[in-house]
Each structure stands twice: as structure tokens, then as C-alpha cells.
Amino acid sequence: xxxxxxxxxxxxxxxxxxxxxxxxxxxxxxxxxxxxxxxxxxxxxxxxxxxxxxxxxxxxxxxxxxxxxxxxxxxxxxxxxxxxxxxxxxxxxxxxxxxxxxxxxxxxxxxxxxxxxxxxxxxxxxxxxxxxxxxxxxxxxxxxxxxxxxxxxxxxxxxxxxxxxxxxxxxxxxxxxxxxxxxxxxxxxxxxxxxxxxxxxxxxxxxxxxxxxxxxxxxxxxxxxxxxxxxxxxxxxxxxxxxxxxxxxxxxxxxxxxxxxxxxxxxxxxxxxxxxxxxxxxxxxxxxxxxxxxxxxxxxxxxxxxxxxxxxxxxxxxxxxxxxxxxxxxxxxxxxxxxxxxxxx
Amino acid sequence: xxxxxxxxxxxxxxxxxxxxxxxxxxxxxxxxxxxxxxxxxxxxxxxxxxxxxxxxxxxxxxxxxxxxxxxxxxxxxxxxxxxxxxxxxxxxxxxxxxxxxxxxxxxxxxxxxxxxxxxxxxxxxxxxxxxxxxxxxxxxxxxxxxxxxxxxxxxxxxxxxxxxxxxxxxxxxxxxxxxxxxxxxxxxxxxxxxxxxxxxxxxxxxxxxxxxxxxxxxxxxxxxxxxxxxxxxxxxxxxxxxxxxxxxxxxxxxxxxxxxxxxxxxxxxxxxxxxxxxxxxxxxxxxxxxxxxxxxxxxxxxxxxxxxxxxxxxxxxxxxxxxxxxxxxxxxxxxxxxxxxxxxx
DNA sequence: TTGAAAGCGCTAACAG
DNA sequence: CTGTTAGCGCTTTCAA
Numbered sequence: 001x002x003x004x005x006x007x008x009x010x011x012x013x014x015x016x017x018x019x020x021x022x023x024x025x026x027x028x029x030x031x032x033x034x035x036x037x038x039x040x041x042x043x044x045x046x047x048x049x050x051x052x053x054x055x056x057x058x059x060x061x062x063x064x065x066x067x068x069x070x071x072x073x074x075x076x077x078x079x080x081x082x083x084x085x086x087x088x089x090x091x092x093x094x095x096x097x098x099x100x101x102x103x104x105x106x107x108x109x110x111x112x113x114x115x116x117x118x119x120x121x122x123x124x125x126x127x128x129x130x131x132x133x134x135x136x137x138x139x140x141x142x143x144x145x146x147x148x149x150x151x152x153x154x155x156x157x158x159x160x161x162x163x164x165x166x167x168x169x170x171x172x173x174x175x176x177x178x179x180x181x182x183x184x185x186x187x188x189x190x191x192x193x194x195x196x197x198x199x200x201x202x203x204x205x206x207x208x209x210x211x212x213x214x215x216x217x218x219x220x221x222x223x224x225x226x227x228x229x230x231x232x233x234x235x236x237x238x239x240x241x242x243x244x245x246x247x248x249x250x251x252x253x254x255x256x257x258x259x260x261x262x263x264x265x266x267x268x269x270x271x272x273x274x275x276x277x278x279x280x281x282x283x284x285x286x287x288x289x290x291x292x293x294x295x296x297x298x299x300x301x302x303x304x305x306x307x308x309x310x311x312x313x314x315x316x317x318x319x320x321x322x323x324x325x326x327x328x329x330x331x332x333x334x335x336x337x338x339x340x341x342x343x344x345x
Numbered sequence: 346x347x348x349x350x351x352x353x354x355x356x357x358x359x360x361x362x363x364x365x366x367x368x369x370x371x372x373x374x375x376x377x378x379x380x381x382x383x384x385x386x387x388x389x390x391x392x393x394x395x396x397x398x399x400x401x402x403x404x405x406x407x408x409x410x411x412x413x414x415x416x417x418x419x420x421x422x423x424x425x426x427x428x429x430x431x432x433x434x435x436x437x438x439x440x441x442x443x444x445x446x447x448x449x450x451x452x453x454x455x456x457x458x459x460x461x462x463x464x465x466x467x468x469x470x471x472x473x474x475x476x477x478x479x480x481x482x483x484x485x486x487x488x489x490x491x492x493x494x495x496x497x498x499x500x501x502x503x504x505x506x507x508x509x510x511x512x513x514x515x516x517x518x519x520x521x522x523x524x525x526x527x528x529x530x531x532x533x534x535x536x537x538x539x540x541x542x543x544x545x546x547x548x549x550x551x552x553x554x555x556x557x558x559x560x561x562x563x564x565x566x567x568x569x570x571x572x573x574x575x576x577x578x579x580x581x582x583x584x585x586x587x588x589x590x591x592x593x594x595x596x597x598x599x600x601x602x603x604x605x606x607x608x609x610x611x612x613x614x615x616x617x618x619x620x621x622x623x624x625x626x627x628x629x630x631x632x633x634x635x636x637x638x639x640x641x642x643x644x645x646x647x648x649x650x651x652x653x654x655x656x657x658x659x660x661x662x663x664x665x666x667x668x669x670x671x672x673x674x675x676x677x678x679x680x681x682x683x684x685x686x687x688x689x690x
Numbered sequence: 691t692t693g694a695a696a697g698c699g700c701t702a703a704c705a706g
Numbered sequence: 707c708t709g710t711t712a713g714c715g716c717t718t719t720c721a722a
Contacts, residue, residue, distance in 0.1 A: 002404070002464070004715060015693045020717060029691060046487065051463045052406065053715035055397035056698045059347070062459075063442070086445045095460045097408070098441045100431045114407075115440050119347070119393045142391060231638045232681075260605070260636045267613040291605045291636070293576045336577075349699060360709045365701060374707055398699035401714045 003045045011041045023049070064089055064312060065097045065121040067136075069128050080285040081150070084305020085125060092313055097121060101128075101136065116143060123312045125150055146315035148308050148323075153200055157315065159308045159326040163201045163282075166297040166330040167208020167252070170280045173295070173332065174250040175216060178340040179278060183221040183241070183248035184209045185258045187234050190224050205254050205282055221248055231261070238265035242277070249341040250278035256287050259294050274339035282330075293335040300328045348390045356386045368394070409434055409657060410442045410466040412481075414473050425630040426495070429650020430470060437658055442466060446473075446481065461488060468657045470495055491660035493653045493668075498545055502660065504653045504671040508546045508627075511642040511675040512553020512597070515625045518640070518677065519595040520561060523685040524623060528566040528586070528593035529554045530603045532579050535569050550599050550627055566593055576606070583610035587622070594686040595623035601632050604639050619684035627675075638680040645673045 009016040014034065022030055022038040055061050066085060089096050099115040124147035132152060140147050149158035174182050186202060213220040223241055238261050241247060253259040259281035271277050283296035311323045354361040367375055367383040400406050411430060434441050444460040469492035477497060485492050494503035519527050531547060558565040568586055583606050586592060598604040604626035616622050628641035656668045
């Protein structure tokens with residue numbers, strides 16, 4: 001059935017450690033003949049090293065676990081982040097296991113997924129976008145595994161985008177084009193019974209916008225609602241906003257969803273972008289330019305993933321040292337939706 | 346450092362196997378006192394079983410590997426699929442490792458990721474949406490690991506949505522509402538230099554639409570282009586189509602991206618949905634209703650994931666038996682974009 | 691240049 | 707009820 005080193009040893013008439021040595025490329029000291037014989041039979045039999053046996057011996061799993069929340073809004077596991085994590089792990093000869101933390105943990109503190117109950121990985125990447133349950137933090141500490149927080153702010157050992165700076169830059173782009181009446185759209189903002197609660201990124205992006213406007217002596221105009229609106233309600237609301245005589249000439253949105261609503265509302269009012277309205281959104285790498293071309297501050301997911309793994313590798317090497325928080329700038333990508341305002345205000 | 350059964354044995358003065366037995370809940374035959382002592386010290390020391398040691402002994406890794414292409418268009422790893430796979434694995438006390446197959450494999454046949462070179466998982470889930478490289482198929486056969494194909498059609502051991510039936514149902518919905526001039530939009534269709542080549546799903550969805558139209562004695566109207574258009578070009582093209590006097594009164598789109606283009610183009614022409622135009626799209630679970638409310642045939646990703654794992658578990662149990670292909674119906678979800686045509690044609 | 695011996699952490703068999 | 711013995715597949719000494 002499964003081919004072991006032992007079998008190759010028998011087959012070749014060599015000792016089991018000899019085969020092991022040859023297969024691991026160590027010790028060029030073996031005779032060319034022996035080496036060839038071993039490699040040939042290994043190939044012929046389809047030998048594959050048993051990672052469990054090696055782990056047991058080395059004490060390393062060559063594996064990191066990505067821990068995520070189980071609700072869509074909690075994890076938003078993006079293609080880019082996953083790719084970045086995967087690629088950087090791969091370049092360290094490590095692989096990735098996935099653990100979704102079910103809602104049970106949030107309520108029933110007893111529940112812990114097997115991946116965490118057992119000793120399976122060398123490190124932990126924690127991607128909880130919002131509402132990190134305190135039980136999780138305890139668990140991580142108790143688990144004593146090198147870990148890095150992704151997309152959340154901690155004193156150290158974390159990586160996240162520069163959302164505040166992103167908010168500033170987005171606003172700056174519109175200011176540079178000559179806009180003064182700039183609105184900020186986040187239809188998920190503000191209502192307390194929101195599920196999930198606001199993530200820091202939404203708060204920071206908004207704050208970046210507000211800062212920039214204040215510094216320029218301009219009035220911030222927040223466009224949102226007190227309650228959670230449906231897509232259609234948002235479109236209607238947005239149409240109302242854009243129908244006002246003193247409507248904003250440019251808009252920043254916290255997400256691509258909001259941006260699409262602005263885009264569609266504008267179209268239906270006969271406003272064309274960017275001639276009559278400028279628009280810039282925060283967007284993920286994977287979604288950028290996918291549906292519509294919209295200027296965006298792009299969440300640097302891939303780089304985040306790579307950076308997180310680099311930090312994790314450092315922590316695995318020196319478990320007792322903390323790594324300083326890593327804040328990654330958001331690049332700006334043009335989508336052709338920014339132009340000077342029609343009539344200078 | 347790392348706590349082992351051995352240490353608990355020393356700590357409690359018991360033998361190492363005794364501790365092991367107690368921890369594994371087997372053998373209630375131990376004295377209550379002993380059991381308590383073991384469990385307490387295990388808890389106190391923060392004991393965690395070493396999965397490698399167990400794997401070595403049992404010959405099972407309690408783990409499945411999800412194999413994906415590394416290009417966006419190749420994998421489209423959706424939230425739903427991942428969740429389904431994860432949850433079904435979890436309910437079998439298994440976990441998930443991820444392996445992205447880099448482009449090297451497509452060209453350099455020598456390259457194989459470590460996860461496949463080594464003996465690490467009990468089974469393989471293969472999610473290659475398009476262009477499965479022949480080398481991969483060989484590799485899978487050579488690897489002799491129980492495996493299930495996701496989102497691709499094979500004689501057996503595969504799970505995929507019923508795209509053809511989906512195309513028929515989508516068209517039927519519009520027919521039922523009274524439409525006769527029904528267009529089909531797929532801007533990625535038709536040009537040969539397309540990257541990636543057409544996935545079967547696009548072909549089947551289109552074929553389902555065409556079948557239905559033919560059966561009703563109606564003329565199919567395919568809306569696409571000979572070359573790959575940008576988002577803006579698609580919008581322009583769509584506007585032209587919808588400006589014709591004999592424009593379709595209803596549209597099926599192969600993807601949500603195309604649907605958004607139709608939606609926006611319609612809005613900009615002053616056509617409101619569903620009054621002036623009905624629209625139904627194929628959409629993923631994760632994206633449904635996310636940006637805009639649009640009627641959709643929803644790709645049953647979560648269920649696919651669960652089904653794939655169920656099949657895999659069966660194959661792991663009986664590696665020599667094949668499992669019949671599993672085709673999953675696509676549910677229809679209303680988004681409020683279907684209504685009878687304005688003037689009955 | 692190769693083989694023998696030991697042991698990683700754990701479970702399963704059997705003996706007491 | 708509990709301890710002893712053995713061994714999973716592999717790597718790492720160390721001896722020959």
C-alpha cells in the first residue's frame with residue numbers, strides 16, 4: 001500500500017537510514033551507484049515522505065493555521081489575502097490550514113475547533129475583521145502559539161492597511177481635482193443595532209476623510225442613514241441626495257457596494273461620471289475594476305498576506321519576541337471617475 | 346516547553362500509557378481519582394495532543410487538501426464553497442489544507458507543491474474551474490489519493506452545478522412572465538484568444554437558454570462581442586443594444602458582472618427595472634443581493650462544498666470504489682427584476 | 691561508504 | 707485498575 005523508506009531499503013538491500021540519507025540529499029558521501037539505486041526505486045515505487053513522521057521528529061509542522069470568523073461580514077476572506085498568505089508560506093516551504101471559528105465560540109466558551117485543541121501548526125494567523133470575541137484572545141494566549149493578527153489593530157504582532165491615511169488620500173484626490181463639496185457615503189454606518197459592529201477600518205476611513213475636510217476648512221457631508229437600508233432604499237436615498245441643488249460634486253464611498261449605488265443612482269438621474277460627478281471608493285484588489293471602472297483606494301490584501309506570514313515566520317523563529325505592528329499603505333488606482341467639477345464651486 | 350503525555354505521567358506518578366488512555370476517554374475502568382488527577386494536570390499544564398504522533402500511529406491525517414489554480418479566473422474560490430467544504434470536514438473531525446497550484450505546473454512539469462510531494466492528507470478536492478492541465482490529471486492519478494473534482498465534469502467522482510438546467514429555468518422565468526424577446530449576455534463568450542478558455546458552465550448556461558428558446562419556437566439573441574471589451578465598452582455596447590427599437594424586453598446574463606452592466610446601461614437610458622426591462626443573472630451565493638437586487642439562478646456553492654466532502658469521505662473509506670457524479674440544482678432567488686413586458690409583444 | 695541503535699509522542703496489545 | 711512492551715516512519719547520532 002503506502003510506500004515507506006523501509007520498503008525501499010528492503011528492495012535495494014540497503015539499510016533504512018542509508019535510504020533516508022540519500023533521499024534527503026544529505027551526505028553526498030554515498031556511492032553514486034547506491035544513490036541511483038535508491039532514487040530509482042523510490043521513483044518506481046512512488047515513494048512519498050510521511051510528513052507526520054518528520055514532524056514528530058523535528059517538532060515542526062511546516063504549517064500555519066488561518067483562523068477566521070464564520071460569518072461573511074466577519075471574515076471577508078479575500079482572494080488576495082489568501083494568495084498572499086499562501087505564496088509567502090510556500091516560499092518558506094510551509095503550507096496553510098484553514099479554521100473557521102463557528103459562532104459557538106462566541107457563545108459557548110467550551111467549543112474549540114480540533115485544529116486548535118490539537119498541536120497541528122507552527123503558528124496562527126488571525127483574521128477577524130470585526131468583533132473579536134474576548135474568549136478568542138484568551139484562547140490564543142493560552143494556546144501559546146506564535147500568532148499574528150490580520151486586519152485588526154493591536155499593540156504589536158499585527159498587520160493592517162493604513163485606512164486613515166487612505167481616507168485622507170481619497171479625499172485629497174478629489175480636492176486636487178478642484179472639488180469642494182465632497183460627500184462621504186457609508187450606508188452601514190451609524191446605527192447601533194448594526195450587525196456586525198463597525199470595524200475599525202470603516203471608522204478610520206471616515207476619520208481620514210473628516211480630517212482632510214477639516215484641514216481644508218470645508219464642511220464634511222456624511223451620507224448615511226439611521227437604520228439599515230435595503231439596496232433599493234439606498235438607491236432611492238442616494239437619488240434624493242444627488243437631486244438636491246447643493247448636491248456634492250464628488251463622493252468618497254467606504255466600499256465598492258456603496259460606490260455601485262452612487263454610480264447607478266447617478267446614471268438614473270442622467271448624471272454621467274466623471275463629468276457631472278466624481279467618485280472614489282475603497283475597494284478590494286479582487287473586486288477592483290471587476291464590475292465597473294471606479295477610482296479606488298485599494299486594500300493591499302496580497303501584500304498584507306505576505307507581510308503577515310513574514311511576521312509569523314519571525315515569531316516562529318523567536319517566539320518570545322514581539323514584532324512591531326505593520327501598517328500597509330493603500331495604493332490608489334484610477335478608474336476614470338475623477339474629473340474637475342462641472343462648474344467650479 | 347511543549348507538554349507531552351510523558352510529562353503528565355511523571356507529574357502524576359502514573360505510567361505514560363495510562364495517561365494516554367484516560368485522556369482519550371477510553372477505558373472508564375480507571376479509578377475516578379486517577380482520572381481526575383490526569384485530567385487536572387493536563388488542564389493545568391495546558392496539554393495538547395500532538396497530531397503528528399497520532400497520524401503516524403493511525404495512518405490517517407484527518408485532513409483533506411483543496412487544490413486550486415492560482416489565477417483568479419481559474420479558481421474563483423468562493424466563500425460559500427470554502428465554507429461548505431470546511432463545515433462538512435469539521436463535522437467529520439477533519440480539517441482543511443489549501444494548495445494553490447502555481448502556473449509553473451502548467452509549464453514546468455517538474456514542479457509539484459510540497460503538499461502533494463509529501464504524504465500529508467487523506468484526500469484531495471480539486472477545484473480547477475477552467476483549463477485543467479493534463480499534467481495535473483496525471484499527478485492526481487499518480488498520487489493515488491482519493492480525490493473529488495469540484496466544478497468540472499468527469500465520468501465520476503465529481504460535483505458540479507446543473508448549469509444547463511439553470512439556463513433553462515432562468516429563461517423559463519422570463520417566458521412565464523410573458524416575455525418573448527429574450528436576450529442572452531456573455532461578454533466573455535466567443536473570442537478564441539480568451540484567457541481563460543470557456544468553462545463548461547458558461548457553455549452549458551448558454552445552451553440551456555438556447556434550448557428553451559428553440560423549444561418555444563423563439564429566436565435566440567446572443568449579446569456579446571468578438572473581442573474582449575472593457576467595462577466601459579460593454580456599457581456602451583449594451584446601451585446600443587437597448588436603444589434598438591426591437592430591443593429585448595428581458596435579458597439573461599451569464600454572470601453578475603454582465604448583469605450589472607445591463608442594469609447600469611438600462612438606468613442610463615431611462616429604462617427602469619423591471620418595468621421596462623426584466624433581468625435575471627447567474628450569481629454566486631456570496632454575491633447575491635450584495636450590490637444590487639437582481640433575480641438570479643444561484644450557484645449552490647455551499648452545498649457543492651458539503652457534497653464534495655461527503656463524496657470524498659466515502660472514497661476515503663473505500664478507496665477503490667468510484668462515486669457517481671453529483672449534479673446540484675441551482676435554486677432561483679428573486680431580486681425583483683422580473684415583471685411582464687410593458688407592451689405584450 | 692554504510693549499518694546499528696536510539697528516539698520523536700502517541701496508542702494498542704497484553705500482562706499483572 | 708494499572709504498568710510493561712512494542713511500534714508507527716523517519717532522522718540523527720555514532721560506530722564500523
